[in-house]
Amino acid sequence: MSQAPCILADMGEPTILHADLDAFFASVEQLLDPSLKGKPVLVGGGIVLAASYEARAYGVRSPMPTRDAKRLCPDAIVVHGHFERYLDLSAHVMEVLEDASPVIEQISIDEAFVDVRGTTHLLGSPSAIARQIRSRVAGEVGLPISVGVASTKFLAKIASARAKPNGLVVVARGTELDFLHPLPVEAMWGVGRVTAARLHRFGIFTIGDLAALPRGALSSSLGPWASGSLHALAWNRDPRMVRGGRRAGSVGSQQALGRGLTDPEELSVVVLGLADRIGRRARKKDRSGSTLTMRVRFPGPRVVSRSHTLPSPTSSTAALAELGGVLLRRAIDGEEEPVTLVGMSLSNLTTDEFLQLELDVDPGDVLRAGSSMDLKRRAIDASVDGIRERFGRDLLKLGSAPDRGVTPEEFRRLAEHSD
Ligand SMILES: [Mg+2]
Structure with a gap:
């Protein structure tokens, strides 16, 4: 049916x-x-x-x-x-x-x-x-x-x-090969300068030239795997599926801190800024998460991670900032080097279909969903989100970190794909 x-x-x-x-x-x-x-x-x-x-x-x-x-x-x-x-x-x-x-x-x-x-x-x-x-x-x-x-x-x-x-x-549909075959082999995803030069040596300049070869004809020069997969792609044979949900599983943000911060006060401002950004994104999607992960980087490649799973999910900026602060203190405990990057991500996401009010909550447990503190925080977040929705994101900026001439190390890798 x-x-x-x-x-x-x-x-x-x-x-x-x-x-x-x-x-x-x-x-x-x-x-x-x-x-x-x-x-x-x-x-x-x-x-x-x-x-x-x-x-x-x-x-x-x-x-x-x-x-x-x-x-x-x-x-x-x-x-x-x-x-x-x-x-x-x-x-x-x-x-x-x-x-x-x-x-x-x-x-x-x-x-x-x-x-x-x-x-x-x-x-x-x-x-x-x-x-x-x-x-x-x-x-x-x-x-x-x-x-x-x-x-x-x-x-x-x-x-x-x-x-x-x-x-x-x-x-x-039906026009794929007409579109594909006149294009230069360099247009193929995965054909870099070296492979293109090799193909040119065999007189192969277009994707159509590649498709016209018998399968396996290039295996001695490109290796059996590369030649087979290029040949399949030249015929638009690509069984790869879009792997969905690869970002739906978490909401994260990070901030690079240039030469680094050591002052706990300044670091807690950074954490508040990240909590604000993550909380806002999660709430916009009606999602809450129960696991918060804190990633702290020190000079060089050294990274320390700490995470904690709450008994119930949250998307409250204040709760995320509070828990983030605890995780940060744990991550930098005993460290003397400055922190050069702070990253936070909220995972184990669920959809806020309804908020279950808890009747029997420990009044001290401010992070628990449904507690009176949590409800107050949700109300504050909702009004901040509403103001931003109307007047722009930058109007109420929480925890904006000082601009320290951020070093774009983190972005070199990302930039490779950027065009
Ligand atoms: Mg691009």
């Missing part, structure tokens, strides 16, 4: 979306400082982590030494980056994507796959959903995002790249 919808789904538009913010870090800088709009902008210090499209027009790429980039584009404006804001805006974009479907797989700070198969009956066709996403991200976050819609993850990723900047490409 459930066959009809399956047939309809097969005949309709493909349902895998790949959404990718355009020149993410550079676009955020242009958003934060409108005088940078339309200008070549480089984000980074000695190395370019991101370049605006205006800078890319001069051949600037990331990563590249800033010195070389300035030689290519002498008018480029170099900014150090607002890495906290990138995380915040990324989370906001992911929330927009989550509204399109719960089946979302975030693969880097600025891109995610979304399978909308289960939500087309509510939100419209996949291409209509893609248009909604683009207009919401532009309107609510203020950033350009490109979306590819296709029948496989592989093709959706290629489609979003072809859609850039600020576009939408839908590869209709």
Whole structure:
């Protein structure tokens, strides 16, 4: 009896979306400082982590030494980056994507796959959903995002790249190979410069050239696994599913602290800021969590984690700040080195369908859901959320940490995927 919808789904538009913010870090800088709009902008210090499209027009790429980039584009404006804001805006974009479907797989700070198969009956066709996403991200976050819609993850990723900047490409069913085969092999996800050069040596320049070879023809030069999988991809054979719920399981945020903090007062302000951000995001999704994890980084690669599971879930900013403070003290107990990064995440999430009032609570147990203190805190959070909803997030800013010229170490890895 459930066959009809399956047939309809097969005949309709493909349902895998790949959404990718355009020149993410550079676009955020242009958003934060409108005088940078339309200008070549480089984000980074000695190395370019991101370049605006205006800078890319001069051949600037990331990563590249800033010195070389300035030689290519002498008018480029170099900014150090607002890495906290990138995380915040990324989370906001992911929330927009989550509204399109719960089946979302975030693969880097600025891109995610979304399978909308289960939500087309509510939100419209996949291409209509893609248009909604683009207009919401532009309107609510203020950033350009490109979306590819296709029948496989592989093709959706290629489609979003072809859609850039600020576009939408839908590869209709039945047209996949017409779309794919004329493209250069470099367009394939996983074909880097080295593999491309090897393929060129065999006279293979387009994906169609690759598809036309007998399967296994390249196994002696690329190895059997790579040659087999490239050949399959050239025919758009990609069985990988969008692994949903990869971020739905937790709500987290982190703050890098430059050269580091040692003062417990200053650190508790940072914890309050993180608790505020996490609590706000969780409440917006009507979620509460019972496990809070605190991650503290010291100079070098050393990280200490502490977590605690509450008897009942919470999303209260005050409760998260309180528990976060306890975990932080445990994490830095006996430490003499400064803390260079604090990360907090709330997991074991449940949906706040109803709040069970507890009749028999220990009045001292302020973290318990349903206690009178918890109810008061929920009321405060609700009014703060309401004010922010109306007047903007920055109006009531809790625990804003001092700006200390954050070192973008954490972001080098993330930036590799950023385009
Ligand atoms: Mg991107």
